[in-house]
Amino acid sequence: MYPPNFDYVAPTSLDEALAALAGAENTKVLSGGMSLIPLMKMRFVRPTTVVDISRIPGLDDVTDDGDHITIGAMVRHATTASHPLVQEHASALAEAANGTADLLVRNRGTTCGSLALNAVAADQPGAALALNATMHAASVRGTREIAAADFFLDAMTSALAPDEILTKITIPKGGVSTYRKLGRRGGSSDYPIAAAAVWVDVSDGSVSDARIALNGVSSTPYLAVGSAEALVGSDGSADAIASAASHATDGVNVLEDLYATVAFRTHLAGVYVRRALEDVLA
Amino acid sequence: MEVSITVNGAKHSSEVEPRLLLVHYLREVLGLTGTHVGCDTGYCGACTVIVDGIPIKSCSMLTVQADGCEVRTVEGVANGPELHPVQEGFWECHGLQCGFCTPGMIMSSVALLERNANPSETEIRQGIEGNLCRCTGYHNIVKSVQYAGAKMRGEDPKGASSEVAS
Ligand SMILES: Cc1cc2nc3c(=O)[nH]c(=O)nc-3n(C[C@H](O)[C@H](O)[C@H](O)COP(=O)(O)OP(=O)(O)OC[C@H]3O[C@@H](n4cnc5c(N)ncnc54)[C@H](O)[C@@H]3O)c2cc1C
Ligand code: FES
């Protein structure tokens, strides 16, 4: 199945790529292509110009920058999953990347592409929320930073403008995090039916800060504020975890689809929050 | 667009449309029909080829994205008439039935053994995670890769594959 015709440019500098995006109507950024190319083949999206950013040098690094780590636009899922810096400082994201799709897709798809697309149930957006990642967007108008909490607007919709490139994300160091999912095929591969990414900071035996994100549960990933409130200030005991888990879907429109009813998915959301919290508070 | 791609060691320069998928370039422009199209959606892995050392799904990559790259397909793994150890393993251990998934399975297995000379059974199953087989139940595919790994390490391949519980 061929995608419809389009013009293709593969700039070798960010400025050229931004100019190409600004200079034409109906453009799309191409990074890993693991969603864009299937979507174009199915005619769900029909860009007239595709701007391939994979030939721009310097976008494929994971770096240690003091109080945060940086993941560039062309860092593939396979690298995010296995990179020691991500594993040490953002383990929820490493685990989410490792559970994304299959090995062959992880060899091409990028973490930033997955965040930019915000596909329903995608793995890494939940982890980016829990880790309080900052999105760095560039366009011909300049650069801006977008907090993860303001980035995932709705199914297949992020806060990026059509002419913006997500050039990198930064993740603050500190705390501990993990990601737990129930995949559609039972294991960890493939999109989740429900998943929880949790981040906690513990000092003097009590939980001083927490962020609990769920993906696959609603049309876009979200922070379960009630769950975090139930946990912060507690000793992280089984009771505190159970209380946090009971607020996993407060105020949320829970999805119903082929894989789960609303009631089952609501149940799963609590189970995966509990399991993830048991893991980081053990 | 003009692209220059090395396939199985031979350099090709071709004029292609940006929308031409790598799998169609290999099959229809170069006539290398060993690489199969199974699902055409990115799920099955029948179209797996190795690009710059990394196994990928060629139905989900544009030919223009492979400009300047080195591509290996199933046609390029044998050494003349001598089968690659992975091909020999599939032959010896009955690693295929209909054979449709086999080119992709072989390319994922070749790439796996190049980065991990002695994979465990779990690592082999993870290495072919992106390749679906409708016939074999994977069991004999795992044996085939164990056979190949042993042969490539200079061990007795027949001993290696019989260790898999059947
Ligand atoms: C078989 C298969 C199984 C999959 N399973 C899963 C799964 O289990 N879990 C999961 O989360 N995902 C899954 N995916 C999706 C996969 O993770 C994609 O890699 C990801 O959604 C998109 O990343 P990409 O780099 O391939 O982006 P592309 O496909 O290149 O682009 C996707 C979209 O994002 C935009 N975009 C990409 N990069 C940028 C950027 N830097 N700045 C601005 N816009 C950008 C593009 O314009 C496009 O609209 C699967 C895909 C396949 C083919
Ligand atoms: S044909 Fe490419 S993944 Fe199925």
Ligand code: FES
């Ligand atoms: S042998 Fe038939 S699909 Fe694998």
